[in-house]
Structure formats: C-alpha cells, structure tokens
Amino acid sequence: xxxxxxxxxxxxxxMGPGPITVDPRVLRAMSAQLVGQFDPFMTATMNETMALYRxxxxxxxxxxxxxxxxxxxxxxxxxxxxxxxxDRVLVPVFGRFGALLTEIAARCGAEVHTVExxxxxxxxxxxxxxxxxxxxxxxVAVVQGDTSTTMCQPLAELGExxxxxxxxxxxxxTASLGGNPFETDAWGIDVVTAGLQKCxxxxxxxxxxxxxxxxxxxxxxxxxxxxxxxxxxxxxxGTRIASNYLDLAQIMxxxxxxxxxxxxxxxxMLYAARECARLLVExxxxxxxxxxxxxxxxxxxxxxxxxLQVFGDVAHKMTNVVAVHIPDGVPGEGVREALLTDxxxxxxxxxxxxxxxxxxxxxxxxxxxxxxxxxxxxxLEQVLRSYGVRVTGGGGVGAAREVxxx
Amino acid sequence: xxxxxxxxxxxxxxMGPGPITVDPRVLRAMSAQLVGQFDPFMTATMNETMALYRxxxxxxxxxxxxxxxxxxxxxxxxxxxxxxxxDRVLVPVFGRFGALLTEIAARCGAEVHTVExxxxxxxxxxxxxxxxxxxxxxxVAVVQGDTSTTMCQPLAELGExxxxxxxxxxxxxTASLGGNPFETDAWGIDVVTAGLQKCxxxxxxxxxxxxxxxxxxxxxxxxxxxxxxxxxxxxxxGTRIASNYLDLAQIMxxxxxxxxxxxxxxxxMLYAARECARLLVExxxxxxxxxxxxxxxxxxxxxxxxxLQVFGDVAHKMTNVVAVHIPDGVPGEGVREALLTDxxxxxxxxxxxxxxxxxxxxxxxxxxxxxxxxxxxxxLEQVLRSYGVRVTGGGGVGAAREVxxx
Numbered sequence: 001x002x003x004x005x006x007x008x009x010x011x012x013x014x015m016g017p018g019p020i021t022v023d024p025r026v027l028r029a030m031s032a033q034l035v036g037q038f039d040p041f042m043t044a045t046m047n048e049t050m051a052l053y054r055x056x057x058x059x060x061x062x063x064x065x066x067x068x069x070x071x072x073x074x075x076x077x078x079x080x081x082x083x084x085x086x087d088r089v090l091v092p093v094f095g096r097f098g099a100l101l102t103e104i105a106a107r108c109g110a111e112v113h114t115v116e117x118x119x120x121x122x123x124x125x126x127x128x129x130x131x132x133x134x135x136x137x138x139x140v141a142v143v144q145g146d147t148s149t150t151m152c153q154p155l156a157e158l159g160e161x162x163x164x165x166x167x168x169x170x171x172x173x174t175a176s177l178g179g180n181p182f183e184t185d186a187w188g189i190d191v192v193t194a195g196l197q198k199c200x201x202x203x204x205x206x207x208x209x210x211x212x213x214x215x216x217x218x219x220x221x222x223x224x225x226x227x228x229x230x231x232x233x234x235x236x237x238g239t240r241i242a243s244n245y246l247d248l249a250q251i252m253x254x255x256x257x258x259x260x261x262x263x264x265x266x267x268x269m270l271y272a273a274r275e276c277a278r279l280l281v282e283x284x285x286x287x288x289x290x291x292x293x294x295x296x297x298x299x300x301x302x303x304x305x306x307x308l309q310v311f312g313d314v315a316h317k318m319t320n321v322v323a324v325h326i327p328d329g330v331p332g333e334g335v336r337e338a339l340l341t342d343x344x345x346x347x348x349x350x351x352x353x354x355x356x357x358x359x360x361x362x363x364x365x366x367x368x369x370x371x372x373x374x375x376x377x378x379x380l381e382q383v384l385r386s387y388g389v390r391v392t393g394g395g396g397v398g399a400a401r402e403v404x405x406x
Numbered sequence: 407x408x409x410x411x412x413x414x415x416x417x418x419x420x421m422g423p424g425p426i427t428v429d430p431r432v433l434r435a436m437s438a439q440l441v442g443q444f445d446p447f448m449t450a451t452m453n454e455t456m457a458l459y460r461x462x463x464x465x466x467x468x469x470x471x472x473x474x475x476x477x478x479x480x481x482x483x484x485x486x487x488x489x490x491x492x493d494r495v496l497v498p499v500f501g502r503f504g505a506l507l508t509e510i511a512a513r514c515g516a517e518v519h520t521v522e523x524x525x526x527x528x529x530x531x532x533x534x535x536x537x538x539x540x541x542x543x544x545x546v547a548v549v550q551g552d553t554s555t556t557m558c559q560p561l562a563e564l565g566e567x568x569x570x571x572x573x574x575x576x577x578x579x580t581a582s583l584g585g586n587p588f589e590t591d592a593w594g595i596d597v598v599t600a601g602l603q604k605c606x607x608x609x610x611x612x613x614x615x616x617x618x619x620x621x622x623x624x625x626x627x628x629x630x631x632x633x634x635x636x637x638x639x640x641x642x643x644g645t646r647i648a649s650n651y652l653d654l655a656q657i658m659x660x661x662x663x664x665x666x667x668x669x670x671x672x673x674x675m676l677y678a679a680r681e682c683a684r685l686l687v688e689x690x691x692x693x694x695x696x697x698x699x700x701x702x703x704x705x706x707x708x709x710x711x712x713x714l715q716v717f718g719d720v721a722h723k724m725t726n727v728v729a730v731h732i733p734d735g736v737p738g739e740g741v742r743e744a745l746l747t748d749x750x751x752x753x754x755x756x757x758x759x760x761x762x763x764x765x766x767x768x769x770x771x772x773x774x775x776x777x778x779x780x781x782x783x784x785x786l787e788q789v790l791r792s793y794g795v796r797v798t799g800g801g802g803v804g805a806a807r808e809v810x811x812x
C-alpha cells in the first residue's frame with residue numbers, strides 16, 4: 001500500500017461533553033522521550049504522580065495511582081477487583097453512566113440492585129439509605145457527574161450512609177473531578193476513579209484511581225498469584241480477581257515499594273497524567289473549581305440569552321456541561337455540522353431518551369475559558385439564525401458577558 | 407503541596423528487551439491536538455490505522471484495530487472474548503509470557519493445558535499436534551517471541567495443525583512483530599495481538615489486534631447487550647463476555663461502520679499507533695525485518711567478541727533481543743547500574759529461572775541501528791573491563807563491525 005501522509009489534524013475547539021481540547025502543556029509533556037520501566041527516573045515520576053493525585057482527589061490514601069487505559073478501564077478495575085461473583089451491589093442510576101456501572105458489575109457476576117430516577121434528576125440520599133437497608137449491599141457504586149444528563153449527584157450524605165451501614169462506596173468521578181467540588185476523605189468515599197479527558201485537560205487513555213485502606217486491604221486479601229501458579233486451594237482468600245490486566249492487587253504491587261513487574265507502564269500517558277495534575281495543583285483545586293463554575297455560569301446564561309431551554313435540574317447541574325433542548329424545527333445534527341464545518345467548533349449530541357432532543361455543551365479543562373465560551377456562543381447564534389431562530393437583545397454573548405462583569 | 411517541576415527526562419539509550427527509545431516521529435505525532443470522538447477526521451484516522459495494521463499483520467482481516475491499553479490489554483481482550491468458562495485451551499509454554507497466557511486464560515475460567523519445554527528452547531510442532539489431539543482444545547494460544555528467553559516460536563506449522571483439527575489459533579506477537587517474519591493469513595493464525603513498545607518503535611499503551619472472520623464471528627455471536635440490559639435469557643448466544651472494557655464484540659462495533667459508542671478512544675495513542683505503522687510500511691515490512699536481522703546479528707557477534715556466552719537455542723533466537731550469561735564473579739546489577747549511570751544505556755535483567763543469570767540486550771525499533779549497537783558494545787566493554795573481564799582482539803565493536811562489513 002501507499003502509506004497515508006503525515007498526521008494533519010484540523011483545528012477544533014472541543015466544546016462537547018469531552019474529550020476536550022488538550023492543554024498544550026500536556027501535549028508537550030507527552031512528547032518527552034521514554035526511560036526504562038524501572039529506571040530511577042521512572043520510579044520517581046510514578047511516585048510524584050501518586051502524590052499529585054492525592055492532592056487532586058483530596059485524600060491521604062497511599063494507594064493512589066493510574067490504571068493504564070481509558071476512564072472505563074479504571075471503572076472496571078475498581079469493580080472487578082472489589083466485587084466477587086454473588087456480591088450485592090447497589091447503583092443509584094440517574095443517567096447512562098450509572099447504567100454502565102450496572103452492566104460492568106453484572107459482568108463481574110455481582111447481584112445488581114438499582115435506585116433509579118428520571119434523567120435530569122439526582123437521587124435523594126434517603127432513597128439510597130432505604131435501599132441500602134433493604135439490599136444490604138457490599139458496595140454502593142455511583143457516578144458523581146453523569147454527562148448524559150449533566151447532573152451532579154451529591155455525595156457527602158452517601159458517604160455517611162455507607163459508613164453508618166458498613167458498606168463500601170465507589171465513585172466514578174471521570175466527568176466531574178477538577179471542575180466540581182470533590183472530597184474523597186472528607187466524604188468517606190472508599191474508591192474513586194477518573195479520567196484525564198474532562199476537567200483535567202488531558203487526552204483519554206489514563207485512569208487515576210484512589211483506594212481507602214479498607215478497600216485496598218479487601219483487594220489485597222483476594223487471591224492473587226504469580227503467573228502460571230494456580231491458587232485454587234487458597235480458599236480463604238476469596239475468589240481470584242477475574243482480570244489480570246485490571247487486577248488492582250497486582251497493580252498496587254507494581255506502583256508500591258516492591259515494584260513487582262505487571263504490564264509495561266504506558267509512560268507517555270503517565271507523563272500526561274502527571275502534567276494534568278500539576279496544572280491543577282499549580283492553579284489550586286478550589287481555584288480550578290471556581291473557574292469551571294464561572295465559565296459554566298457564563299455558558300448557562302449565554303444559552304439562555306440565545307433563548308434555549310436548559311434540560312434538567314439546574315440546581316444540581318455539573319459546572320462543566322449544560323444540556324439544552326434543541327428548538328422545534330431546528331435540525332440538531334445540522335446545527336452541529338455547521339458549527340464544525342464553518343467554525344471548527346464541536347458541541348455534543350446525546351444518547352438514550354435524550355437522543356436528538358438536546359445538545360450538550362461543555363466548558364471544561366483547557367476550554368473553561370472566557371474566549372472559548374464567547375466564541376462558541378457567537379458561532380451558535382450565527383448558526384441558529386441561519387435556521388430562522390430569532391435572537392433578541394444582547395444574545396448569548398451579551399448574557400455571558402454580564403456574568404463575567406458581575 | 408508544592409507541585410514538582412516540569413518533566414525533565416534524562417537521556418537514555420534503551421537497549422533492553424523493551425520498552426525501547428521511541429522514534430522521534432512517533433513522539434511528534436503524539437503531540438498533535440485532539441479532535442472529537444466521532445469527528446470525520448477521527449473516523450478517517452481510525453480507518454487509515456486499520457488499513458495500516460492490515461499491512462503490518464499481513465492480513466486481509468476486516469477486523470484489524472487497536473485495543474486501548476498496553477499489549478497485555480490486547481492479550482486479555484483476545485482471551486476473554488474468545489474463551490468461555492469451561493473451554494479448553496492449549497498453551498505451548500517456553501517462557502514467562504507463555505505462562506502469562508495460561509494465567510489469563512485460567513482467570514477467564516478456561517480449562518488450561520500446556521506443552522512445556524525448558525527455557526531456551528522452542529516447542530516442536532509434533533508435540534503441539536499430539537497435545538491438540540489429546541486435549542481437543544477450542545483454542546491454541548501461543549507467544550511468537552518470548553523476551554524472557556529470546557526464543558522465537560515457529561508458527562507456520564502450528565497454523566496448519568490448528569486448521570487441520572479445526573482449532574482456533576491465537577498468537578501474542580508483542581515482542582516480535584515488525585522485527586521477525588510474521589504472516590497472519592499465510593500461516594493461518596486467527597487472532598494476533600501486539601504492542602507498540604518493541605520493534606514498532608512506539609511507547610506502550612496501545613495494542614493492535616487482528617481477527618479472522620471465523621474468530622470475529624465467534625465473538626460477535628456471544629451475548630453482548632446495551633448498557634443496563636441483561637440478556638441472560640438469550641442462552642443460545644453463549645455466555646456474556648466477562649469484561650466490558652475488553653469486549654471485542656463491542657469494540658468491533660465501535661471501529662466498524664456503525665460506530666457504536668464504547669469507551670472514549672485514547673486518541674493520542676491512536677496517533678502513535680498510526681505513526682508506528684506508517685514508519686514500518688514506508689520502510690517495507692521485509693526491509694524492517696532485514697534491518698532487525700542485521701543489527702541483531704551484529705549484536706550477537708558483538709557480545710561474542712566480548713567473550714560473553716549466549717543463552718538458549720541461537721537457531722531459534724528472535725532477531726531483536728539476545729540473552730547473555732553474566733560472567734562468573736561479575737555483579738549483574740552492578741554492570742547494569744554502571745551502564746546507566748556512566749553511559750545512559752539501559753540493558754535488561756531477567757526473571758524466573760534466569761533471574762540474576764543473564765542480561766538481555768535488545769536491538770529493536772528505532773534502536774535497531776548501527777550507532778546504537780556499537781555504542782552499547784563499546785560501553786559494555788568499558789564496564790566489563792572495570793570488573794576485571796579481559797576482552798581480546800577487536801572486542802565487541804570489532805566483531806559487530808565485521809558483520810556490518812560483510
């Protein structure tokens with residue numbers, strides 16, 4: 001074959017629900033050369049990255065590291081390592097990513113129970129506690145920010161409930177971490193996983209994770225064996241974790257002082273994850289959340305200024321993404337295509353019950369910026385006008401500017 | 407915390423068994439900005455990458471794509487998607503990575519049978535056929551190049567045997583692909599997985615995979631369901647694949663024309679994988695194998711010129727790595743440390759029965775180069791001399807030069 005030419009990526013302003021435009025500092029970090037897997041520099045970089053993510057997760061957990069894969073690999077690593085076949089798990093479901101937790105837990109052989117609410121709402125703590133008492137699960141697994149609905153589930157009370165009933169609490173914070181308040185230790189969350197491609201300003205491909213001492217002990221207690229040696233007779237250690245690649249017991253030994261060889265670390269993604277965390281820690285977690293809050297409010301006001309109706313319970317909206325109803329008579333995909341073709345701007349479509357009904361617009365990571373917000377609103381106004389939508393007054397840009405001025 | 411400073415990676419010449427120094431073109435490709443997950447450019451890049459890997463794997467298989475994770479993720483994706491609990495699998499084991507296949511297959515619930523030979527040998531085709539007849543497995547799973555021993559298992563006959571007995575054949579070609587002859591279709595191999603961090607000159611973190619039509623059909627036939635919907639009543643489709651993240655049925659739908667959303671593609675690793683394949687296709691697969699052969703022979707002659715004894719069956723050695731016995735009285739780790747500290751060169755240690763007994767020296771990917779070979783030999787000679795080893799004649803560099811001159 002004649003090989004294709006050099007990669008020539010078209011410029012895009014990624015204002016969907018993620019992935020988003022990567023911070024150029026992260027891209028530069030990713031162009032650094034490799035060192036060996038157990039080089040002292042590699043070991044030091046892994047340790048630095050662990051310390052950085054303790055800050056990002058707001059935790060003292062020793063077991064804070066990266067899973068080599070996308071955020072979904074982190075979710076599955078947590079669930080397959082925590083859950084044994086037959087274990088009961090309770091999942092509050094308020095969107096697509098809650099449903100994903102139920103599917104992964106079911107594949108782990110767990111008995112899955114749910115507390116469901118309509119899309120656009122969050123789950124009340126009382127409903128979760130009632131279900132915990134009824135189901136008596138080993139684990140409650142919940143998403144913080146579900147981009148499918150833009151809802152941000154309050155977690156502090158869930159942590160209290162889980163401690164009170166001696167239940168483990170796992171949270172998928174992929175879409176919310178770094179742009180919404182998150183307190184692993186203060187909220188009593190045992191295991192948290194994330195990704196780089198949302199508020200952390202990086203690319204998909206690395207999943208930061210943190211585990212409380214009791215979660216780590218539970219996982220370490222499960223049978224794990226050296227390659228090729230069966231340990232079926234070691235019955236009191238629980239069943240073997242069904243995955244080797246996502247076996248957190250082995251991955252903890254790889255990141256821990258024993259440095260036992262597991263997979264070959266994806267060093268470039270480690271470099272990316274380190275730089276994402278370094279950006280956040282330099283800015284300060286509170287400042288980063290405040291920045292996402294500011295630009296999220298500006299975008300919310302802006303879409304209002306364009307006359308668009310916001311979907312869902314705005315009081316529980318994530319800072320970093322807003323869903324708006326596609327106006328009657330306007331072709332949702334036509335607008336997205338015009339934004340991409342004429343302005344190089346991407347906004348999101350949606351899935352499930354919202355498919356074809358809402359657009360999702362993100363303001364996160366590197367793109368939680370005033371110029372990104374105003375440019376997106378200006379372009380969207382032009383495209384809406386071309387479909388006959390009347391925009392009055394200062395429009396989207398004017399409304400967003402008011403937020404910035406206040 | 408005070409965040410650590412900018413990443414300052416020390417210069418290293420990585421001459422171990424992998425990961426190796428990344429080709430600078432691949433690093434540059436990885437610094438490219440992202441586009442959205444379903445952007446026309448993204449889709450085109452995914453399709454180009456599929457076509458490139460068909461060339462690299464020498465296959466017409468439509469199902470040729472990337473698994474988002476390290477090479478181990480590709481291995482597990484293949485085994486967990488092919489094997490159902492109770493299935494019999496036969497693994498010819500001639501080193502550590504064969505043992506890894508047995509461990510992953512056991513975690514999939516398979517009944518694992520092996521044909522084992524001492525480290526430093528390959529498995530005879532007759533022994534595999536005898537075991538196939540006895541065990542009647544669904545799948546034979548084998549490593550081509552096992553870096554733990556440097557052995558390269560002949561595969562053409564295994565493919566014939568598997569076709570003759572209607573058994574699927576899976577091969578882990580991580581360590582060998584691109585540097586040793588490999589023929590997916592001509593040899594009749596159903597599923598092959600690889601990684602970027604060996605002869606392909608890239609970083610760890612993406613696993614190219616190819617599946618024959620019959621392997622793809624088998625996997626597509628297994629129950630796969632949309633998130634949140636149980637399909638336990640769909641009994642004739644086989645058991646559900648135990649992993650969501652590594653469910654090849656779903657990943658094929660993501661890379662296929664339906665573009666069903668699965669995980670968020672690790673676009674930077676896609677860029678890397680594309681550039682690795684582009685380098686190989688530009689050079690030509692045969693030329694790349696010949697290059698690995700040349701520099702592998704030069705290194706082999708060079709270590710001989712240093713008076714070092716080569717481990718294992720040299721007639722079946724991979725082109726791209728050599729194992730040499732650590733001379734009596736010489737501290738293996740001391741030599742490695744001196745090479746790293748004084749020369750910035752990394753060579754490999756070993757595991758299992760060879761731990762502390764051999765060094766492993768790689769000549770692969772970007773480092774299958776004359777200057778890399780000669781520099782490594784010159785530095786190793788200096789370090790060996792400092793431990794009292796006598797080097798006579800032209801030494802390692804002289805012996806390697808003779809290979810280059812011939």
